[in-house]
Amino acid sequence: MNIEKTQNAAELEIKVRGRLDTATAPQLEAELKESLSGIEKLILDFAELDYLSSAGLRVLLSAQKTMNKQGEMVVRGINETIAEIFEVTGFCDILTIE
Amino acid sequence: MIKIEHLRKEYPNATPLKDVCVEINKDDVITIIGPSGTGKSTLIRCLNQLDPPTSGKVWVDGECITDKNCDISKIRRKMGMVFQSFNLFNHMTIIENIMAAPVDLLKKSSQQAYDDGMELLRTVGLAEKAFNYPDELSGGQKQRVAIARTLAMEPEIVLFDEPTSALDPEMVGEVEAVIRDLAKKGLTMMIVTHDMRFAREVSNRVFYMDEGGVYEDGTPQQIFDDPQKENTKRFIKRIKIFEKLITSRDFDFIKFNNDLDEFARKNLVPKKSLYRLRTVFEELCTQIIIPELEKDFVLSFQAEYSQKEETVTAAIRYSGKEFNPMDSGNFLSVSLAENASESICHSYSGEDEFTNTVTVKVK
Ligand SMILES: Nc1ncnc2c1ncn2[C@@H]1O[C@H](COP(=O)(O)OP(=O)(O)OP(=O)(O)O)[C@@H](O)[C@H]1O
């Protein structure tokens, strides 16, 4: 997995590439923990995300909870497979997907 | 084109070839597979007399090359060899490496050898490296040069002994592509390989070697999908099954996934099925079952892909008390695993070493 951050004032865009799974989810979690303070809009760009497991979903859930308190979070660029995962887990109702 | 009759090779403490009898036709692309130590390399070496056979005959175009009076250097010219290690001359440029033998042995003029050499470099995609030295090339590029150098001798058949096994994985493809091109052009080749996917793609015949000879000979479809003899069946089955034992919570998850990718690549498992298989493993094993097991556990994960039916099945076995992962209450993992599967069945038997078995038909 590879994470790329771009910050523009209170807007933070994070591009996640590769696999977000048991091995890599803690990395994203740590990254978010470090960077979310003062952020009002979080954009997660998943255009190059190849794989997503429940470990990754839990990180998204906790990011969503944090952002609910301080602004908004959007997920963008998801492919068909990731869309299916959001669908079957009910995450499509929790997340804002562009 | 080549006829091998009762070929036998004895070493002081091993007889890898007992009695090999096969015929190789012009334009055949033969891959040689089989367990380690079954004489694959020995066969290749005996064929071009790098290592003279103990007994038996080899005929090339009607000429008996095992005959004492045979001009062996002439025969070697007909049979090119490409080894695992590239054996290029490091003090010569790439083009000089390729020109040397045609000038010395085929008595070509330098100009002719140069022109032909450049042409060959173009076919392996390396014309721009002509004036570099071998050390300035990657492993894959060196092997492509080694192939071009062999072709420069205008052989009628080229023998390859595991041409890609010394390469980094990312360089295997470029060398395979060159060999595939040569197959298309109708060059006769024999290729020892451990890569079943490549064997299936490139060859029209597969020799499975075992018990001192060519144990089974058939098309890739026959050998890989419908082998007839016992040892072949066992060998093919072992390649088609992915199996890992996990005995610690801190097992190497990344390596596991890389091995799974490798298995999928070799067995031509479709991308989507691989994705789902990965999900089944991660959600059921990593997220649900393993955290539940006592210390000193053993978990076995097996996966098999049937090319005929295009289905992937997985079997997860583990010790300990009865535990069905689908009853775990881990909603997220259960729903992902369910979504990836046609069916998930759990069974328990107090008598077996692995008391729990979960059988999954991957979607
Ligand atoms: N020069 C040699 N001297 C003595 N024994 C040899 C020699 N070369 C090979 N052998 C033996 O002959 C047998 C076959 O070896 P060979 O290298 O042909 O196997 P292989 O099928 O190519 O195996 P691998 O898949 O591991 O390359 C082995 O038992 C090996 O130890």
Ligand SMILES: [Mg+2]
């Ligand atoms: Mg060998």
